[in-house]
Amino acid sequence: MANDKSPPPASNPDRRHRPPFGEISTAQTTASVDTGSLDFSDLPGLPRLRYRILDYKLKLFVVVALLVLESSLLPIALYYGLVLASTLRHGLVFAIITSFFGIVTGIEFGLRSWKLIFKGDTYRPVGGTKWSMDFTHWTLSFGYTVMTVILIIFSVPYDPFVRPLAIPVSVFLIQAGLQLTWAGCMNTAKRPAPFDISSIPKGARVPPLVLTLVEDIVGVDGGAGREYRNTVLARYEASPRFKKMIAQQNWFWAVGALVDGIGTMAVIWTVPERVAYGVGTSTIKMASHLASLPPEMVLHIAEFLDRRHLSRLICAAGYLYAHLDELLYKREVTQGRLDGLVYAIRRGAATAVSKFIAAGSDVNAMVNMTPDIQDFMGYASPLAIAVVRGQRQIVEILLDNGARVLNPFSGALCYAVFDHTIADRNTPLSIALLMGCTDIAIDLVRSTENKDGFVSTHSAIGELTGLEQAISCLRPEVVRELLAKGADPNRRRPGHPTGPAPLHTFLGQHGLHPYGISRIPGGEALVLKTVLTLLEYGADPFLKEFESCPSLHRGHPSNCPCNPTACQMGSTSHHSRVRLHFSDIEHRQNCNKPPCRQNRHNHWLLREDLPGYCQGYPGERHIHEPASVCRTGVLDRRLSFDVEVGRLSSALG
Known part of the structure; x- marks a missing residue:
């Protein structure tokens, strides 16, 4: 049966006359093919689609x-x-x-x-x-x-x-x-x-x-x-x-x-x-084998494995997990590279570091850090990198495997350490002291036998021992560890056998910078603690700064105001606690009362720790007496010291 109402010609479509969808009669079975409709009169049942996808x-x-x-x-x-x-x-x-x-x-x-x-x-x-x-x-x-x-x-x-x-x-x-x-x-x-x-x-x-x-x-x-x-x-x-x-x-x-x-x-x-x-x-998930690899292997692969092998790794992760672990670590040794070891140190992967060392990596080799410049600019040792990153566990692993604490390197720190100038050469111990890693510095001191070894070199100052660097950086715990190990608290500056001892150097360096010290949390307390530690282990407060007068003065060097003792330098310090303590030390030498006389040589004891100490002693009266010390001369000498040592603590000024 033909439909009496044919749709409008397709060439002139008009949506206003098109029957809405949902109202098309199911009885509509015929139409003109050339207008876009179909004639189903010759087929029983439902309208046929007349389309075979298999064709x-x-x-x-x-x-x-x-x-x-x-x-x-x-x-x-x-x-x-x-x-x-x-x-x-x-x-x-x-x-x-x-x-x-x-x-x-x-x-x-x-x-x-x-x-x-x-x-x-x-x-x-x-x-x-x-x-x-x-x-x-x-x-x-x-x-x-x-x-x-x-x-x-x-x-x-x-x-x-x-x-x-x-x-x-x-x-x-x-x-x-x-x-x-x-x-x-x-x-x-x-x-x-x-x-x-x-x-x-x-x-x-x-x-x-x-x-x-x-x-x-x-x-x-x-x-x-x-x-x-x-x-x-x-x-x-x-x-x-x-x-x-x-x-x-x-x-x-x-x-x-x-x-x-x-x-x-x-x-x-x-x-x-x-x-x-x-x-x-x-839109297909990767195999779970890659995630089953140990973290240190994935870490090493991402940074070190040759790129062309990564696709093979994805396809054969299970095989690599069983057979490639040892090869990856040995490969770095055979190629003479330390990329993987450095990456493991930075990320704190202790297991990976141990495996690299077991495979033969040189813990004292110098690594050129210039390409990435994350920790140092120039050459540095693996131990120095671990120190900068604060990886104490890895430091212990490296020390146990022969890493040298006083191994000098030329790389410059990329971190800003404003209290100290950049040294020409550093060691892991000097880096630990500069960065304030006290626990790591103590571990380094305990692992070295060279108690008076040089830890850094400065073009303007010369070589510094561990003790000098520790007191310069206000690390009293490290100072105590070095002195307990046998460091000489009265040793003259290396290369200057008639020069100042550590106590003179410290008082000359920190006596003129009260503002800089005050910026350090507990700065004045650290200064006093460092002084007391030196005195406790035998630093002589009456040792002259120089064995001979450094200036062209006439007369005996012992009477020269430009060559003060450590006690005289301390008694004119701008830090009140230090000034009071050195005044007490001078007082004990002249006072005949039993508490003072019995503790004349206990220079590290504070007045509050001495029962029966002179109650009426003001503690600082003698610093105003010109006969005791030429204060102007002391300050002049300390100013000349500041020129010598100033680059080591320039920001404190």
Whole structure:
């Protein structure tokens, strides 16, 4: 039976006269084929789709294979191939990869546009115009635009952002999943379409988006044309089972796309960057074998293993876990490199450090740190790197394996240590003292037998012993450890046998800088504690600064005001506690009362620690007596000392 009311000609579509979707009569079985309708009068039952997908299996296979190649296999192969087997920087690698993006999809998109624009009504939606396209075309346009923008933005920098470059496929999946979910919810709620959805006019009930995708893809890409669009809509209206199947398929693909897209996105931002690109472009999870490797091996691989072997590692992680562990550590020794050892020290990987040493790494070798300049600029030893990083456990491992505490190196600290100038040569002990790593410095002192060895060299000052460096840096605990080990508290400056002893050096250095000391937490207390420690271990407060007068004075050197004793220097100190204590020391030498007379040689005892000490003694009266010491001369000598020692403590001034 023919339908008396034929639809308007397809060449002049008018959506105002098109019957709304949902009101197409299931009894409508005939129409003119040349106008886009079908005649089902010769076929019983439901409207037939007249389309066999198996007739296009070769085309379908080729298109799907090319799409998988472009969106997954080719990017992964190019990324890992170029990164691991070439020396190209990442910017050029991604420039090559993105140049292949859109070849297959672009050709397919162009063919769709050609059919919809220049082939009349043959492939357009029912009621569509030349430029209205179909819903799938607009979906692809938006998705391709977003993907292209992501690839351009994050591949432009000199060092591209790998993780964002791995998300375009996931973003497209999330977009499709959201659209499918929206259409499913609108269809379930029987809501009208807010706009034309391919052949579904505005105001008609929103169909599941799977139906629209089938209509558009088979009608345009599959070549079935307007004829298929009409029949699939008629079949959907006529068959409740078909409706149910389409609804189920819609939710299946909606949930699947969202789970796949969001899950892949989460994996991309949690796994290592190099693995993330493979996850994002293939949407397949990497094998769990890589995560089962010991942390020190993964750490070593990331920094040291030759790039071309990384792909083999991913493919054979289980084998490498069992057989490659020992080889990785021995390889560094055979190649004469210390990259892995340095990286392990910086990250605090004690197990890895032990394995590198067991494999034969030289703990006293000098490593050129200039390329990265994270800790030192120039050459430094592994022990010095561990000290700068504050890795006490690794310091102990290196010391147990023969690392030399007084091993000099020329590398300059990259950290700002404002209280002290940069030395021409340092040792691990001097670095520990400068950085304030007291516990590590004590460990270093205990592991060396050279109690008076030089720890640093300064062009203006000369060589400094560990004791001199410790008192200069206000480390009284380290001073005590050195003195307990046998360091000489009255030893004259190295290279200057008639020069000042450590106590003179300390008082001359810190006596003129009360403001600088006050900036250090507990600074004045540290000064007093350092002085008392030196005195406790035998520092002579009455030792002359020089054995002979350094100036051209006439007369006996012992009476020269330019050559004061340590006690005289201390009694004119700007630190009140130090000044009071040295005044007490002088008082004990002249006082005949038992408490003072009995403690004349206990120079380290404070007055509050002496029962029965002279209560009426003011403690500082003699510093105003010109006969006791020429204060101007003392200050002049300390000023000349400040010129000599000032570069060691310039910021304190």
